[in-house]
Structure formats: C-alpha cells, structure tokens
Amino acid sequence: MSKKDSRLQIDKDGEITRISFLDRNILEEANIQQIGDEIAQIIDQSPNPRLLINFAQVEHLSSAALGTLITINNKIRQKGGQLRLSNIDPQIYEVFVITKLNKLFQIHENLEQALKSFK
Amino acid sequence: MGRPRVYTMVIASRLSAITQVVEAVMARAEPYHYGENARFAIRLALDEGLSNAIRHGNRNNPRKSVTVRYSVNEQRVRVSICDEGPGFTPGAVPDCTLEENLCRPGGRGVMLMKAYMTSVRFNAAGNCVTLVKKRKPAAPAARRPRGGR
Numbered sequence: 001m002s003k004k005d006s007r008l009q010i011d012k013d014g015e016i017t018r019i020s021f022l023d024r025n026i027l028e029e030a031n032i033q034q035i036g037d038e039i040a041q042i043i044d045q046s047p048n049p050r051l052l053i054n055f056a057q058v059e060h061l062s063s064a065a066l067g068t069l070i071t072i073n074n075k076i077r078q079k080g081g082q083l084r085l086s087n088i089d090p091q092i093y094e095v096f097v098i099t100k101l102n103k104l105f106q107i108h109e110n111l112e113q114a115l116k117s118f119k
Numbered sequence: 120m121g122r123p124r125v126y127t128m129v130i131a132s133r134l135s136a137i138t139q140v141v142e143a144v145m146a147r148a149e150p151y152h153y154g155e156n157a158r159f160a161i162r163l164a165l166d167e168g169l170s171n172a173i174r175h176g177n178r179n180n181p182r183k184s185v186t187v188r189y190s191v192n193e194q195r196v197r198v199s200i201c202d203e204g205p206g207f208t209p210g211a212v213p214d215c216t217l218e219e220n221l222c223r224p225g226g227r228g229v230m231l232m233k234a235y236m237t238s239v240r241f242n243a244a245g246n247c248v249t250l251v252k253k254r255k256p257a258a259p260a261a262r263r264p265r266g267g268r
Contacts, residue, residue, distance in 0.1 A: 027166050029134040029174075060159070062166050063231055067224035074222055091159050098234045099227050100216040 007035050010042070013052075016118060017042055018111070020054040026061040036068040040075060049081035052114050056087040066101060073105065082106075086114035123192040129184050132177035132202075137169045140187050144198060147191045157252055160235035161196055164250050167228040168200045176202030176246055195237070199249040206245030 009020040019039065026032060043049045051072075069085075076083045086108045088096065096102040108114035128143060130136040141162055148161065169185065177183035189198040215226045232239045237253040 028138070029170070060162060060166075062163070062170065063225075063227035064170060066227055070222060070224045074224075091156070095163070095231065098231065100221060103218075104221045 006038060007031055008038055010038075013115065015048070016050045016052055016115065017046070018052045018054060021057050024057055024059045026058060026065040029064055032062070032064050032068050035065075036071060039072050043072070043075045043079065043081070046081070047079070049076050049079055049083075050118055051076060051081070052084045052086060052111070052118075054087050054111060055085060055089065055092060058092060059089065061092060061095065063099075066095070066099060070101070070104070082118055084108060084114040084117055086111050123190040125188055125190045128187045128189075130187070131181045132173045132179055132183050132185060133181055134170065134173055134179075136185075137166060137173070140169055141165045144187075144189050144191070144196065147189065148196050151191060151193055151254075153196070153252075153254060157196075157254065161198075161250075161252050164232045164236045164239075164252070165198060165200075167232050168198070168248050168250055171228050171248075172200050172202035172204075172246075175207065176204030178204065193254070195251055195253040197249065197251045199247060201242075201247035204246050206242075206247075208245055209241050 007022050009022060011018045021035070023031060026035065039051070042051065073083050084106050087110060088107060093102070093107070096105065096107065106117060108117060126143070126147065128140055130140060144165060145158065145162065148158070153161070169187070172185045173179060177185065183203040186201045187198060189196070209229055212226050212229055213220055213223070215221070215223060215230060220226070229239070232248070232250060236250045238251045240249045241247065
C-alpha cells in the first residue's frame with residue numbers, strides 16, 4: 001500500500017508493519033520530515049507498534065535522516081514496541097557503524113531474518 | 120599543470136538548494152573518475168556541510184546566503200562552504216557516539232564529514248568549513264615473484 005504523495009510503501013504482515021522507502025536518497029529535509037511524520041502516525045495509531053523498515057532502495061542518507069530514525073526509535077520504545085531495520089546497503093551500514101548507531105538499532109541482513117527477530 | 124579553476128556558487132538559505140550544489144560539484148568531479156566510495160563520501164559531506172550552513176548558520180533565513188567555492192583536479196576535490204551566521208565551536212558539539220548520547224537525534228553532521236573526508240577545517244569564526252577529499256593512491260602493482268613462472 002502506498003498512499004498518494006507518500007514517500008513510503010507500507011504493508012501489514014500480521015502485527016508487523018513493513019515500511020520501505022520510495023526514494024533512493026533520503027537527504028532533503030522536507031522529505032525526511034514527511035517520512036518522520038508518516039511513520040509517527042503509524043506509531044501513534046498502534047498500541048504496540050512493531051515496525052520493520054526496509055532500506056533496500058536507499059543509496060544515500062544524511063544525519064538528518066539518522067536523527068529521524070532515532071526519534072522514531074525513541075517513540076516506539078516509549079510505547080513498548082519494537083523496531084527493526086533491514087537490507088541496508090554496505091556503504092550506508094558503514095554510516096551506522098561510524099556513528100555507532102548499529103548498537104542502538106537492531107539491524108538485520110534481510111527481511112526474513114528481521115521478521116523472525118520480533119518477539 | 121596549473122592550479123585548478125575555482126568555481127563559486129551563491130545560494131539562498133533553502134534546504135531545497137542543496138541538491139543543485141551537490142550535483143554541480145559532482146559534475147565537475149565526474150571527468151576525473153573518482154571511485155564510488157569517494158563519490159559517496161563527497162555527496163554525504165557536502166550535504167552535511169550545506170545543511171549545517173543553512174539550518175544552523177543562517178537559521179533557514181532565505182535572505183541570508185551560503186557561498187560555496189569548489190575546485191577539482193585529478194588529486195582532490197576541495198569545497199569551502201561559508202554562511203552568514205555567527206559561527207560555532209566544532210569542539211563543543213557533544214560526542215554523539217557516547218552511549219548516553221546515542222538517543223539524541225542531532226549532532227552527527229560534523230562527525231560524518233570528518234569521518235568521510237580527508238580533511239575538514241573550520242575558520243576561526245566557525246562559519247566557514249573547507250572540505251577536502253584526496254584521491255586514494257592506487258594500490259602498488261603486485262611484484263612479480265622472483266624465479267616464479
């Protein structure tokens with residue numbers, strides 16, 4: 001499912017919401033804000049949010065995008081939910097390693113592993 | 120070989136203007152065939168530097184401008200980004216990799232620039248940053264083993 005003007009592809013897989021980015025570059029502030037708002041809505045609507053964010057299309061992202069991911073993670077934690085990231089390109093994964101955010105997020109190589117990891 | 124030509128772009132403080140600067144620099148670098156990792160690094164650092172100048176330096180005030188000077192040659196890409204803000208002290212930015220700061224949404228831009236570029240220098244006022252990415256020297260050709268066939 002992809003709403004008109006949405007920057008995300010959103011699918012439900014049982015209790016898990018799978019989110020993919022439609023953009024290859026997550027750099028522009030306005031887009032990042034929109035992505036953050038869309039995901040925040042999903043979190044707000046769920047009593048126990050379980051989100052899997054798929055980075056398969058993503059080639060570039062900025063520190064502002066990382067900031068939005070952290071905010072999303074904080075919101076999910078506040079509600080006792082779970083967040084998983086998957087299919088991160090090696091160059092992008094390096095950004096997570098440099099910033100040590102690979103320690104904050106649960107990152108999985110592929111969707112299957114990420115889906116299995118939900119408790 | 121003379122000094123490389125220095126190009127100048129002046130943009131209004133709108134985040135939407137970042138793309139045109141990044142693309143202009145990348146287009147000048149293209150004939151020199153910088154590797155994929157270098158191109159990734161330059162794009163990322165430019166985006167961070169320009170975003171900092173617009174958001175933190177000029178506080179998104181479109182009447183204030185950001186001046187970008189860049190030059191490219193075979194050996195390196197150099198870009199300076201100057202805003203009209205009062206500047207900041209890069210050393211005062213909290214270390215975002217400390218465990219207690221991992222959940223803070225901001226403060227990773229300068230760190231990423233430093234991680235990905237060969238050098239990142241701020242002027243004394245802290246409102247002008249110069250980013251340099253040097254081409255990695257090619258790996259030396261493998262020696263032919265003595266007596267090998």
